[in-house]
Amino acid sequence: MEQERLPKITVILHWVLASSVFFLFVSSWWMLSLPLPSAEFTYRVLPFQLHKNIGITLLLIAVTMAAIRIAKGSNGHPKNPDRLQKLAALDHLIMYFLLAACCLSGYLSSSYSGWETSFWWILNLPAWAQENDDLNILFSGLHLWSCWALLAVIVLHIGAAIYHGIADDGLINKMFRL
Amino acid sequence: MNQNDKLITGQTWLGVVGVLFAMLLLANQTNELLKQIVIAPGSAAEMGMAADCRADELAEEGLSLQECRLMVSSVQIILASSPPWFRPFQIGLSLLVCGVALASMVAGFGLVNDSPRFIKLGVISFSLLVLLDVAAFTAALNTGPVLRAQYLWPLLLWFFIHLCLAMAALNVMQRESRA
Numbered sequence: 372m373e374q375e376r377l378p379k380i381t382v383i384l385h386w387v388l389a390s391s392v393f394f395l396f397v398s399s400w401w402m403l404s405l406p407l408p409s410a411e412f413t414y415r416v417l418p419f420q421l422h423k424n425i426g427i428t429l430l431l432i433a434v435t436m437a438a439i440r441i442a443k444g445s446n447g448h449p450k451n452p453d454r455l456q457k458l459a460a461l462d463h464l465i466m467y468f469l470l471a472a473c474c475l476s477g478y479l480s481s482s483y484s485g486w487e488t489s490f491w492w493i494l495n496l497p498a499w500a501q502e503n504d505d506l507n508i509l510f511s512g513l514h515l516w517s518c519w520a521l522l523a524v525i526v527l528h529i530g531a532a533i534y535h536g537i538a539d540d541g542l543i544n545k546m547f548r549l
Numbered sequence: 550m551n552q553n554d555k556l557i558t559g560q561t562w563l564g565v566v567g568v569l570f571a572m573l574l575l576a577n578q579t580n581e582l583l584k585q586i587v588i589a590p591g592s593a594a595e596m597g598m599a600a601d602c603r604a605d606e607l608a609e610e611g612l613s614l615q616e617c618r619l620m621v622s623s624v625q626i627i628l629a630s631s632p633p634w635f636r637p638f639q640i641g642l643s644l645l646v647c648g649v650a651l652a653s654m655v656a657g658f659g660l661v662n663d664s665p666r667f668i669k670l671g672v673i674s675f676s677l678l679v680l681l682d683v684a685a686f687t688a689a690l691n692t693g694p695v696l697r698a699q700y701l702w703p704l705l706l707w708f709f710i711h712l713c714l715a716m717a718a719l720n721v722m723q724r725e726s727r728a
Binding site: 414 | 575584594601624
């Protein structure tokens with residue numbers, strides 16, 4: 372089945388985003404086992420800064436992808452979607468929402484923790500919030516749970532991709548074509 | 550596109566699974582790279598400095614005092630268990646694996662889109678990953694029991710995943726050449 376082509380930038384951003392999300396999950400599980408930070412123990416500095424940089428970049432990528440999707444409209448999507456197609460659309464919507472929630476809550480938690488964020492070691496983001504332990508813990512919790520929810524939705528997304536890959540129905544080909 | 554430009558066997562599933570595992574491997578190996586960069590010899594934990602476990606930090610992270618101290622110990626254990634050659638070897642190997650994982654991702658893209666010219670890349674990249682798994686397994690085998698316990702089993706899993714992918718790609722290539 373021949374499908375319409377997606378813009379090259381959408382395909383590239385999708386895969387950059389996907390690879391980065393997996394890296395963020397695996398690296399966050401590891402980096403939280405590193406010694407707590409102090410003047411001597413600086414093991415967490417690089418992983419946390421990298422984590423924040425990739426997270427902020429992901430948010431920018433997700434916004435760009437959403438903007439492209441809105442600008443291009445829903446070409447190639449059925450006019451009368453069935454139940455599964457509606458679920459797939461909902462899955463995408465929830466994924467975008469959770470990705471944004473995960474990145475924003477992480478950034479807010481970091482802001483209230485009092486740690487500076489240097490965007491790719493080039494741009495020091497302004498510390499617009501005062502250190503506040505309660506808000507740090509609140510947003511840290513939101514970050515944790517929105518990321519777990521995101522992982523669950525990603526599992527559904529990948530499961531569906533594998534299903535269509537095995538069915539060889541051409542549905543996923545557009546995301547694998549530059 | 551005429552029939553000669555498309556795979557006859559239609560191995561979309563192999564492409565999808567190949568890309569998925571390539572992404573997971575990329576995440577795993579970039580994290581390994583980060584680990585080797587961060588846990589460096591001569592750092593605070595190796596010099597025997599005491600863990601800084603402030604009560605407010607412990608509450609924030611949901612940790613006990615013992616867990617906080619053990620976090621430093623775990624870094625010390627890794628450093629003490631790593632032979633001097635292990636860190637540079639792991640850094641080099643991780644970079645190499647990342648490169649081959651990217652190549653296997655490209656091959657996966659080609660397989661999903663039934664492009665015959667990507668089968669060979671699939672066979673080569675999946676086979677290279679098998680060889681790199683063997684190299685990593687052999688290296689881990691020549692460390693101590695702590696690193697062996699940490700590395701060997703995941704490496705064995707990756708080895709079999711890549712072996713399955715390499716054999717599937719080889720099978721597609723043979724069927725294509727017969728067709």
